[in-house]
Amino acid sequence: MREWLFDVFRERPWWMSATMIFCAFMAFIYVPWDIFIKPVERDQEVWFGILFTGIWAKLLAFPHWFVYSAAIYGFRRRRPWMAFWVPAYTAQVAFGIYLWTAIETGGFSGIIVGLFPAIPFMGLTYAFWNNREYFDPKPFSFTARFGEWALVTGASSGIGASLAREIAADGTKVILTARREDRLSALATEIERDFEVETRIVVADLAEPEGSKQVLEAVADLEIGLLVNNAGRGYAGRFDLLDGETLRRQLVLNCETPLVLTHALVQGMRERGRGGILFTGSLAGRLPLPLHSVYSATKAFDRFLGEALWAELRASNIDVVVLEPGSTETEFQEAAGEIAHSGHDPAEVACRGLRALGEQPSVVTGWANWIMVNAASRLLTRPILALIAHTRMAKQTPEDLH
Ligand SMILES: NC(=O)c1ccc[n+]([C@@H]2O[C@H](COP(=O)([O-])OP(=O)(O)OC[C@H]3O[C@@H](n4cnc5c(N)ncnc54)[C@H](OP(=O)(O)O)[C@@H]3O)[C@@H](O)[C@H]2O)c1
Incomplete structure (x- = not known):
């Protein structure tokens, strides 16, 4: 109270x-x-x-x-x-x-x-x-609001790289982490040249529990004011046809890693009396998605975790938001084994998520997506939604994986 x-x-x-x-x-x-x-x-x-x-x-x-x-x-x-x-x-x-x-x-x-x-x-x-x-709208100054350093996971491509650019453009120093060192180095060079801010890269496999420990050790000397839990993977296909080990790694990457990083870094944010945390969720976290079942379950986890923390941490001056993109044109579709389909621009998605920090607990990108998920979840029952989603996902999934 x-x-x-x-x-x-x-x-x-x-x-x-x-x-x-x-x-x-x-x-x-x-x-x-x-x-x-x-x-x-x-x-x-x-x-x-x-x-x-x-x-x-x-x-x-x-x-x-x-x-x-x-x-x-x-x-x-x-x-x-x-x-x-x-x-x-x-x-x-x-x-x-x-x-x-x-x-x-x-x-x-x-x-x-x-x-x-x-x-x-x-x-x-x-x-x-x-x-x-x-x-007046809250200033877009992350350094003033959260502190000097931001940590972005999954920064080597797509939405994560855009989030890192956007944060650095504001003058905040960024730690970029993912597995592909060459991509991280190229982005670090680009950011230092364009925005004149310091960067640090940490190469780690966040689908293994040691990955988050490795990242936390590499940033132990810095005060992280803004944490961006963005790294994530999905795998299209029928549950029993997908490799069990791949699904386990997906669970660690999409759920365990954000949980461990958030738990470790929120302690310092509380002590300093300010901070920001962004979770990249997905529209898939809003409804059960057949042929992407584990992915939608992991994104529902991110959404619930983020929205609950939004309420829990508000009074400590820590802003939390769950960014929930629909289809976005990144490497995600190819890595997920989906049939290519159009989507939003990752830079626009990133910008929308960052602007929602401190404004709302979660943000769906694109008005058509917003209407679709809100209307569907209010007008239809979850089993009916799952059946409709099955038909739709089948169009995005190669036939041999149905
Ligand atoms: N694209 C979409 O349609 C869409 C829609 C809704 C939500 N999302 C979410 O958006 C987030 C970013 O995805 P994206 O669309 O930008 O796809 P992306 O371009 O494939 O980016 C995924 C990022 O995650 C990193 N990553 C993947 N596996 C990793 C691992 N084991 N350890 C460390 N890093 C790993 C990748 O880096 P490395 O490969 O170099 O490790 C990459 O930087 C994900 O959480 C995804 O679920 C995407």
Whole structure:
């Protein structure tokens, strides 16, 4: 409870938090009472200084409900649209109250008397306008937010290489790890030349339990502020036709390694009071995928681990996000033995994931993917989804592996 309260009220000035509590009172108690319990004949609503009564007042309570609910969300999530929207709304209230009181009082004294109830709202409008940068989008500066060094697994190609480039472009030093040393060296040279940041490469096989130990030893002298658990593999084909040892290694790479690295590095992040962790999950983690069964199970593990840590670590100022790409044009398809199909650009996918850090627990890339997984998981049962996915995956899997 203490941690939750800290999380809800951290960073915001007290008067903004007080306004948020007022909005919560209006959204959860007053307006529902106003709409559902208060008799229509007693209903009154004021908008822009105009008094509405009866059924009009009842109907206009709904936009009020929306306004207060949106405000709670905006305060809590620090949405950029609040910067203009809140002062505009409080100015509207100040104007409405002034007009209303001035007309009610009447005459010259009304012009003066109307000011008194309007002054607190004018003050609030001034305060919100003066503090509007509070709602600015979080800076993309990883070094400022997390620390000097980032560790990226699976950095030798695809999404991992793009993530490393994007992080380095921001000025953060990067540790690049994977098995192919030549690829890592080429990327390190490119990053040092283009962004003038320090890099370190660690060659390790993360599909073996010793791999993560090796990486942790190689970075023991550095403070890792941002951990990117990206290395991963999938293998297309019927479960019983795939090699058992390959599936075991896939489990270590996709699940055990992120778990071990995260557990080891989160300790330092907690002590320093800041940090970031990105898991590269997959759309495959959202639904059971026949002909990619172990892969979808491992990505569901990553998703659950990441989303749970997002909630657990928020109050410690550690941002966690699960990046959930759909098909992306990397070496993944070939390595997985899939029939080639089109996909997103890995650089765009990487950028989307990094921007979601500190904003949300998980992010699906591409609006069509987002609609597809959300609609499918809400409208269909999991067994039906699995049957549909089977037909779709069969088109991406060579026939001899069905
Ligand atoms: N491409 C897609 O359609 C797609 C969709 C959803 C999610 N994803 C996820 O995105 C992540 C990155 O994949 P990608 O698409 O960028 O594919 P990729 O280009 O094949 O990259 C995979 C990376 O993982 C590394 N890796 C593989 N096996 C490893 C091992 N045993 N030890 C250490 N590193 C290893 C590879 O490096 P080395 O081979 O040099 O070791 C490579 O850097 C994966 O977690 C994948 O599941 C991909």
